Amino acid sequence: MTGTKPTTRVTELPIRWLRDHMHEALTIYGLAMGYDAAVVAGRYGYAIQHTDRPGFRAVGAFEATPEGEQLVGFGYGYLVEPGQWWHDQVRAALDRRTAKKWLPGAFEVCELHVHPDHQSKGLGRRLLHALVADLPHPAALLSTPDADTKAFRLYHADGFIDLARGYHFPGDARPFAILGARLPLHPREPVPANS
Template sequence: MQTEIDLWELAAPAFVRALPALLEVYRAAMDPPRDQLTGRRAIMERHAGHPRFRSFTAVRTSDGNAVGFGYGFHGRHGQWWHDVISDELRRRDPEAERRWFGDAFEIAELHVLPEWQGRGIGRRILEALTADRPEPTAVLSTHSGPTRAQALYRSCGFTEVLTDFRFPGSPDQPFTIMAAPLPLPAAPHPRSAGRSPGSRSTG
């Protein structure tokens, strides 16, 4: 099946309007407990107000239905994730904290519907998110283990800066914090599947 996929850049107001559809992608990709989705929506709405917010949604050209999305923003003191991670990294390795978190683009979410995974869509979203950013680094957290997400991030130049990290309130789930210099290296072998030339901006 060769289906065209477009990338739409959604500015914060359009992103908030699209949240019901994007949460469906999140639910299918992450399979979280149902009762966490309301809280997740509130977090995403708050994230849309963070500085230099940028989001991309992958949609089927034929009907505009979302099959994936990702977003991030400029990290700074006062944001929950930024403070939790940078405090811990500063304790373990102050030089690494300065290098990676001093002026970073923080990638908060990246998800693709299960039936669309493995076709280069996650990579396209990640590349679009990180293109032409003013920040010299990108940082993110991801579940520990040999996941597809980690394979993608590694192949884009991300390395581990914190391993076996437990967020407050989730002591049973180990996370890995990864960081990469920006710009990311050019893709080693651009894929053709699902690729269409343009991306579109929506305010």
């Protein structure tokens, strides 16, 4: 249908709003990642603490409904620094040269999740680009399950490269990939089907 507006909007989230709606956001996190309720509940305190980190930024995707708007996706991140759990895990996973090149001054895309009912509609890409738009940081880093998933393909298509593969974070049996992209993002051109 031409001329219609998308029913989902992506916008930056005030910290106060995200804190007040963290349970709602983490429900999406659990569904998107396939984690059970106990894992999601254990994440709440960490997620609230993340909102106090330097350079914190959050975005949300809202679906228009007859009752108003519903959160259907979110993302947040912050400046990665030594002493943070994720920084120190990633530092151990990378060789010295790669760590020195990528970690200083980088923005960690800590969470980026879309409710399963709203995936494959471009929301993940819209959230990612809104989250890292106009950041003063040289690079964005993230970790994602090391498997051929929609998220993994999205990150690679949008300019992220492999920094480490098959890394096991404590508390999760799945292998993860650690990816990095120079900012601003420069999505790769799609390869024509007949090439």
